[in-house]
Amino acid sequence: MKSKEATKTTYRLPIGPIHPALKEPVMFEFEIDGERIVDADVYLGQVHRAIEWTGMRRNPIQILYLAERICGICSISHPIAFARAVENAMDIEVPARADYIRVIQGELERICSHVLWAGVAAHEIGFDSVLFLTWQMREKALDLTEYLTGNRITKAIITIGGVRRDVTKDQLPKIYETLNYFKDNFEKLRHMFLDDKTFKMRSQGVGVLTKKDALELCAVGPTTRASGVKKDVRVDQAYCAYGDLDFDYITPDVLTGEVNGDVYDRIIVRLLEVKQSIDLIEQCIDKMPSGELVSEPKIPKLLATIKKTKGEGFGRYEAPRGECVHYVKFTGESDHPYTWKVRASTYNNILPWIPMLKGEQIADIPLVAASTDPCMSCTNRVAIVDSGKRYEMNKEELHRLSVEKTRRLMA
């Protein structure tokens, strides 16, 4: 084996499904030739909790809490998308104030999520001080979330036909304080990520997703916008209060004048979106009308209406990672949905990994994978299978390789 063909042998490199640094289990298999990745494949299903199946045995109010627990980071996105699907099926009109509050909460979640992601990306290239800095900033956003909703992670604030808690006048100073904190620190973040030599070397020209691939593989969210595709549900099909707000697609050319579709561009898009979210929240506070919070406050009455509803509904929402879609169908026989289908954003962003990773080095896997902000994890251990012999490589080693590459580039 080691003799003649050895030069042509490619190794298969399974990664996962347990991994401490990222969050959810998933499994990959890479075909590598030396240090270069020739092919990549993804196996899903390790986090299958049968949520949709369970949902078909519960009523929509109960499902809201289930939807919230699809993902702890998008715990506003899924309930809003689900509530909008049900509202769509039942023709419920959401009060204007509730729509604005949904936007405020949603944008706050986006700030949390993007800042969290920035920390993870920094960790992947071995820049842990930046991880701690960004997570310290994130705590500020979490404080505000807790102040407004009562919880840090699962907010339980969305309900069918509105929201469950108001944003009152005396809460405004604290909101402004947090937003100003982020504005003051934004320049620091931008400088850290976009001007830093280490970041530039590790991210420019790495993990390129061309516009064509992004379109063909249906990438969504910042991943596709970084490749120059103008796709954002908030603009394309303005829902909630987004129609009244003034904002636009964010693509990397806004800042640099060109689109490369590499990891660097994805960093730019996410950072600019943090700024955009701050602006959107401010606009919301200025324009927010007074009025009701829910269209039907009596839940038994709402459930009785759902029981009689016949029809299907569709809810789209631009989650921090991209478009998230919920579909429900009621048959008018019970208040349980006949079908509930969820398509979360990461699902679309996984296939683009294959073109992104092809031709890159093993040391780039963590960063490139993290650059799409996957809502799932990848490795703990990597086993290199070489004609039956196994070399084990754990996440630490992979991380070490990544850090070493940073050092090499710096030298």
Added chain:
Amino acid sequence: MAKGLPKSFKKSLWAYHINSGSCNGCDIEIIAALCPRYDVERFGIKLVGSPRHADVLLITGPVTRQMVDKVKRVYEQIPDPKAVICVGNCGNTGDVFYESYNLVGPIDNIIPVDVYVIGCPPRPEAIINAVAKAWVKLETLEAK
């Protein structure tokens, strides 16, 4: 502080975190506990990348069918004396997913659990408290 916790510790506590199909809520709270606001690293508590280096297993999620053998294997790889902390309602009881067909959990059906942390997700303070409790167990085991 947990009852019975000595004033000083013999060694730093290293934890290994495994996600058995959770929603990420608990996982980000665990990481938040490590970050500057809560900063457990000042006590020498640290997340490590391999179970073979760990004293404590932090486990989140309701254990899906695909993850059972992996959870068991990770548990077996941790050297004795070890403590297991189950973080979050869904590992403790199944939480909102309790009736799902793809769950094998709660976690104590699969591996013995020493400390249960409730909350969905629990606050970082609660996680730190749980680690301190696990510490007590490890110190008592060691004293024997």
